[in-house]
Amino acid sequence: MIEQLEKVGLSRVEAKVYLALVEIGPSFAGAIISKTKQHRQQVYEALDKLRARHLVLVSKSRGKQYFQPVDPQELLALIREQEDALDEILPLLQEKFKAPNEEVIVYHDVDGYQRALENRVRVTPAGESVCVIGGTGREFYELTKNVFEKYIGGLEKKKIGIKWVIYKSQWREFQEHFAQYLGRNRQARVLNQSQALPVATIVLQDRIQISLFYPRPTLIEIVNESLAKEYQKYFEMLWRQTANNG
Numbered sequence: 001m002i003e004q005l006e007k008v009g010l011s012r013v014e015a016k017v018y019l020a021l022v023e024i025g026p027s028f029a030g031a032i033i034s035k036t037k038q039h040r041q042q043v044y045e046a047l048d049k050l051r052a053r054h055l056v057l058v059s060k061s062r063g064k065q066y067f068q069p070v071d072p073q074e075l076l077a078l079i080r081e082q083e084d085a086l087d088e089i090l091p092l093l094q095e096k097f098k099a100p101n102e103e104v105i106v107y108h109d110v111d112g113y114q115r116a117l118e119n120r121v122r123v124t125p126a127g128e129s130v131c132v133i134g135g136t137g138r139e140f141y142e143l144t145k146n147v148f149e150k151y152i153g154g155l156e157k158k159k160i161g162i163k164w165v166i167y168k169s170q171w172r173e174f175q176e177h178f179a180q181y182l183g184r185n186r187q188a189r190v191l192n193q194s195q196a197l198p199v200a201t202i203v204l205q206d207r208i209q210i211s212l213f214y215p216r217p218t219l220i221e222i223v224n225e226s227l228a229k230e231y232q233k234y235f236e237m238l239w240r241q242t243a244n245n246g
Contacts, residue, residue, distance in 0.1 A: 004019070005146040008079055013038055017046040021069035028064055046164055053078060104221040108216060114147045116209060116219040121154040123204055131163035131203040131235045134196055135170045140213040152181055161185030165238045167196035189242035201230040
């Protein structure tokens with residue numbers, strides 16, 4: 001029973017003192033000390049706190065303090081007070097609280113790639129741009145062409161743009177497959193670096209996606225807002241450094 005009383009907010013000594021009073025009835029402090037086997041000072045401190053919680057009544061008898069437990073139903077009132085206090089501050093706590101949102105999702109093959117693109121459209125706010133660094137090869141383009149066209153349609157519905165930074169060695173291949181998608185809010189610039197990474201990195205608001213082709217079409221999505229913000233800074237640096245070909 002001590003443990004249950006602790007769960008409603010009483011300290012262990014407070015719980016022992018209150019339980020002793022309930023069992024022995026109204027009494028002087030000496031009887032409570034004897035019953036609980038707690039230090040005298042601890043018992044008096046617990047009685048003061050129980051009195052403040054309206055769980056113990058104090059009166060005078062023969063010139064000494066006389067303690068009486070209140071009805072145990074008052075424990076329910078104590079819990080309600082705690083709930084009311086929590087209800088009062090909960091909205092403020094919710095405003096300050098940011099739940100950690102970290103997750104790694106791996107998409108495989110064309111079906112997985114399509115789900116990743118759909119997710120990309122879903123998480124990007126209307127009017128913003130998806131930022132892409134690099135490409136992943138001719139085979140990947142050919143394999144995912146139909147899926148990519150559906151993706152472009154989804155972007156257009158939300159008025160989402162694309163900014164590509166393409167390595168110099170990939171530029172001719174990129175133009176062959178993606179020149180048709182370039183427009184007012186879909187721009188591409190060339191990074192004057194011939195050595196291309198074998199992946200494409202897609203930078204979104206709160207996550208990045210890493211797309212690669214070998215040994216099978218795979219897209220890794222890392223949900224981490226802090227990481228995404230750092231990649232956004234990196235992308236903007238590359239964007240400023242590149243020649244505008246859009």
